[in-house]
Amino acid sequence: MITLWKAKSDAPNKFDKNINVGLHHLALAVDSLNDLNTIYNKIRQQGFDVEFSPELLREGPAKHMMCYEPSGIRIEFIYVPNE
Numbered sequence: 001m002i003t004l005w006k007a008k009s010d011a012p013n014k015f016d017k018n019i020n021v022g023l024h025h026l027a028l029a030v031d032s033l034n035d036l037n038t039i040y041n042k043i044r045q046q047g048f049d050v051e052f053s054p055e056l057l058r059e060g061p062a063k064h065m066m067c068y069e070p071s072g073i074r075i076e077f078i079y080v081p082n083e
Contacts, residue, residue, distance in 0.1 A: 043067050
């Protein structure tokens with residue numbers, strides 16, 4: 001389980017992979033495309049910042065989305081179908 005808390009104020013700095021040192025992002029696998037879409041919808045309903053909605057990863061068939069947790073760390077949710 002991962003808990004995301006909404007801060008009362010914005011994070012001091014937005015993530016920039018070219019200047020920030022440390023964690024680039026946390027990637028979490030999901031079991032189905034439906035799970036990926038459900039997570040996306042719940043995150044948007046809660047008002048979290050979404051970098052991009054579920055889309056193909058490169059040419060597919062994997063799909064992923066990226067969002068930010070309240071302190072600005074990027075979180076990727078990814079679905080890779082069994083082939």
